[in-house]
Amino acid sequence: MVKTENGQAFNARIKGIFKIDEITSTNPVAVGDEVEIEAENETENTAIITDIHERKNYIARTTPHRTWQRHIVASNVDQSLLFATLKEPRTSQGFIDRFLVACEAYHVPAIIVFNKADIYRKKELQQFEDFKSMYEAIGYKVLLTSMKENKGIDELKNLLQNKTTLISGHSGVGKSTFINAIIPELMLRTKDVSGWSGKGMHTTTFAEMFDLPLSGRIIDTPGLREFGLTDISKQELSHYFPEMRERLNNCQFNNCIHINEPGCAVKKAVEEEEIFPERYISYCNILESIEERNY
Ligand SMILES: Nc1nc2c(ncn2[C@@H]2O[C@H](COP(=O)(O)OP(=O)(O)OP(=O)(O)O)[C@@H](O)[C@H]2O)c(=O)[nH]1
Ligand SMILES: [Mg+2]
Numbered sequence: 001m002v003k004t005e006n007g008q009a010f011n012a013r014i015k016g017i018f019k020i021d022e023i024t025s026t027n028p029v030a031v032g033d034e035v036e037i038e039a040e041n042e043t044e045n046t047a048i049i050t051d052i053h054e055r056k057n058y059i060a061r062t063t064p065h066r067t068w069q070r071h072i073v074a075s076n077v078d079q080s081l082l083f084a085t086l087k088e089p090r091t092s093q094g095f096i097d098r099f100l101v102a103c104e105a106y107h108v109p110a111i112i113v114f115n116k117a118d119i120y121r122k123k124e125l126q127q128f129e130d131f132k133s134m135y136e137a138i139g140y141k142v143l144l145t146s147m148k149e150n151k152g153i154d155e156l157k158n159l160l161q162n163k164t165t166l167i168s169g170h171s172g173v174g175k176s177t178f179i180n181a182i183i184p185e186l187m188l189r190t191k192d193v194s195g196w197s198g199k200g201m202h203t204t205t206f207a208e209m210f211d212l213p214l215s216g217r218i219i220d221t222p223g224l225r226e227f228g229l230t231d232i233s234k235q236e237l238s239h240y241f242p243e244m245r246e247r248l249n250n251c252q253f254n255n256c257i258h259i260n261e262p263g264c265a266v267k268k269a270v271e272e273e274e275i276f277p278e279r280y281i282s283y284c285n286i287l288e289s290i291e292e293r294n295y
């Protein structure tokens with residue numbers, strides 16, 4: 001669906017030539033793209049996309065089960081909000097770190113939101129505090145919210161002004177509930193009263209961009225089970241960990257991947273507790289999962 005500058009919506013399809021890209025990307029046109037259209041049938045509001053403007057940026061991931069293919073999650077975004085929950089469902093640090101690596105790789109600033117604070121008990125609140133101090137030390141903004149108790153919503157809303165924001169996270173963490181809270185007339189479908197069933201059913205089934213009441217836009221997306229990284233080589237992975245990036249020049253070898261090399265500044269920083277061991281473990285796990293392609 002394409003929205004014109006004067007607010008009219010068209011059901012659009014793409015012209016054959018763009019399908020060339022299909023081999024590597026499952027979606028030649030993505031939410032957030034700026035496009036040229038030719039009206040096809042004015043009464044039915046259908047149109048043909050004749051050109052896609054160059055993307056300022058985008059975030060991509062692999063498609064589940066077809067990991068050689070990439071999927072453009074969204075394009076032309078100013079920032080991303082990672083919605084996480086520590087309960088119903090539980091978001092792992094591995095998932096958070098993969099998402100952050102993707103944001104770093106595509107140069108999109110990220111904010112981490114821990115939602116459903118109302119159901120956190122002592123254990124989860126402590127986990128939240130630990131995550132908050134760790135991620136803030138690295139330079140990410142971390143917020144605690146509850147859509148149910150209207151906590152933290154205004155602060156989060158203020159961070160969205162004048163920007164195009166992508167919201168991502170597991171299914172059931174409250175992404176659409178948050179969008180409904182800030183744009184009530186939308187009435188997006190959210191999981192019904194039974195709440196989180198643990199069955200992994202997706203409520204939002206496609207990505208959609210909405211205008212915010214004052215200024216700015218927000219992109220709702222379907223929940224992700226995992227975030228499959230694409231376009232990142234083992235060699236460059238540490239560039240996408242800000243706390244490692246700032247130390248890379250001090251490694252003895254300039255092709256150091258910070259595992260077994262002598263004179264490694266990253267490993268030294270881990271030993272001296274200047275880099276969080278949990279983040280280094282994430283780094284090692286992601287490194288191991290990257291399959292080097294033979295070009
Ligand atoms: N207790 C509690 N429940 C919440 C909160 N926010 C959202 N929920 C509930 O969590 C369930 C899932 O919310 P959704 O907004 O549909 O989640 P989503 O992230 O959009 O999920 P997908 O569209 O499947 O990706 C709903 O039943 C919401 O009412 C919260 O802060 N506290
Ligand atoms: Mg949703």
Ligand SMILES: [Zn+2]
Binds near residue numbers: 256263
């Ligand atoms: Zn090193």
